[in-house]
Amino acid sequence: MKSLWTLAATMVATGALAHGPTPIKVDESIVIAADPQAVWAVAGQFGDIAKWHPDVTAATIKGGNAAGAEREITLKGGVLKEGLDEIDPADFKLSYRMSDPNLDALPVSSYTVTFTIKPAEGGGSQVAWYGRLYRGYTGNDPPENLDDEAARTAMSTFLRDGLQGLKKKVEGK
Numbered sequence: 050m051k052s053l054w055t056l057a058a059t060m061v062a063t064g065a066l067a068h069g070p071t072p073i074k075v076d077e078s079i080v081i082a083a084d085p086q087a088v089w090a091v092a093g094q095f096g097d098i099a100k101w102h103p104d105v106t107a108a109t110i111k112g113g114n115a116a117g118a119e120r121e122i123t124l125k126g127g128v129l130k131e132g133l134d135e136i137d138p139a140d141f142k143l144s145y146r147m148s149d150p151n152l153d154a155l156p157v158s159s160y161t162v163t164f165t166i167k168p169a170e171g172g173g174s175q176v177a178w179y180g181r182l183y184r185g186y187t188g189n190d191p192p193e194n195l196d197d198e199a200a201r202t203a204m205s206t207f208l209r210d211g212l213q214g215l216k217k218k219v220e221g222k
Contacts, residue, residue: 070187073201076179077208083219085166088174089141091219095133096120101218102211119148127154141166156185156199176215178208
């Protein structure tokens, strides 16, 4: 009977270790001293990210500014391909996803993110950029450069840098 319990415990423990990566959530925001319409005028064009994001050196777009559009953004480490899932200019919101990972550009195997602009308490705009992602290495025991922390740090840095760049562009400072 004891060996049966040992076998069952081993199977449960092994199953718990073999589940692979879990989703990672990131959430960054900033207040910009401009009304939401002014912020949207800069950030609401899916293909214009290189105009305000300091980490994006170039961006090309196919399909305009409508759901289904695709863009390629060039970062220091390489190119990422993304697809626009939803855009709602009336609510100042867009959602998109990574279409093709490039682990040299970002140590993430996939992501979906949403960008929103709301009126901030006391004036200006509250801009939020949040998402869900998976680390670069999707198997068990990832190398340090492709683990959960590397993915979380890289994506949070990318979002924060973008929000700071947007603030600078909109506020003209």
